[in-house]
Amino acid sequence: MSLAPRQQNILELVRERGYVSIEELAQHFAVTPQTIRRDINQLAEVGLLRRYHGGAAHDSSVENTAYSMRASQMRDEKRRIAEAMATHVPDQASLFINIGTTTEAIAHALLNHHGLKIITNNLHVANILSAKDDFDVLIAGGTVRSDGGVVGQATADFMKQFKVDYALIGISGIDEDGTLLDFDFQEVRVSQAIIDNARKVYLAADSSKFGRSAMTRLGSLEQIDSLFTEARPEEPFAQLLAANKVKVVIAE
Template sequence: MTLNPRQTALLEEVRSQGFASIDELARKFGVTLQTVRRDVNLLAEAGMLARFHGGVRVEGSTVENIAYRQRQGLNAEGKARIARAVASAVPEGCSLILNIGTTVEEIARELMHHRGLRVITNNLNVASILADNPDCEVIVAGGVLRSRDRGIVGEATVEFISQFKVDIGLIGISGIEADGTLRDYDFREVKVARTIIEHSREVWLAADASKFNRQAMVELAHVSEIDRLFTDEPLKPPFESMLEESGVRCVVAQA
């Protein structure tokens, strides 16, 4: 699902406050109540916000992610821009680890014409995509298969990835909090992502604008442990200054 500028701004407004009334949003954006209701209904159906009588609030669950099929459609255009920006920065003839996530899968599609890559992944979708690149060696981690998104997790996955040291570890994330904490929902997935960070010479994070100020239960790392952040919208406070102070290079993949 691709949001228009007003819907994106509305989503960010609710996320910054935690909740808002329909009347308040209509006044702020200078549109009718009917227009706001249509926008919030669309965002609620996508799992990005939750409706209550007379208003809307941030989706409350910190323990369960949006369903995989829904995430595939969310902000597809922004994820495609991020994927193109990442792929243009990946040199040919390098080694990478790609983890779980719909943005990471989009990046795999953009690497289809790269040559001389060696990719380690715990994502069967990524492995399936890159298997069609004849000049890319794909190494699939062992472990427990998570059927809902074909991710591979668990102690066996951690152990397998620990054998390697790659040029670039490329990870997705469920949420980036205002203090720079990176969070996700499944502690098993987090342990694998943590291992990827520790076994990569450079760590690249791909996160669209919806991930900022989004809450999740399990702490993965701090943004200061990332070398590059690829996103689809200009950063807002406090993230811009936080990344600058942490020495993180930010690439905004604009249209």
């Protein structure tokens, strides 16, 4: 494909930043959002970038997007998903919460609850929720990553000591066969321990996660009780969710 100068510049910006919104690109190039959408569609059709709702990204199956970029991506969608999930968590419940910017949004959404007991390997989540006097927050030990995640075998072993009511988890990608995927095998071990030791598992995944590649297998949709997302999943995901009896909650 022969790229127009603007399309080449879009591609360079997306590769540099990891994710760029349509609004940002339209302002940068002084064109309409519709023009940017057409450019993104053409670039996505030949596999040069990945089209997301509201923007475009350059995805790698071996390395996650930088934390600062992930924190700014799909921010409104994550907030809506978090608020929807929080309504399904009762007061006086015990929770696991894992690593991720979506789970950090969930932590904010839980601040109106009462009497929660939270076990997490996410320093940002612990910091958000420890502000509530009637919450008990336990932070797992292990190796601290630059994004505030705590990982390692010691972290997984810590999680295995508990049996909680709900696991509130995020994910990097969901493959077309229903496999849940992530990037860091040490993080995956912890998330697997979280899933195995919760009575109900709630997965928060915005629409950008469907079909996204990552190299480490975390689990499968059959382990999930409810999926919270902001847009109705398309095929084959809708069929997989139904086949695995996963309740789908759309955050309007």
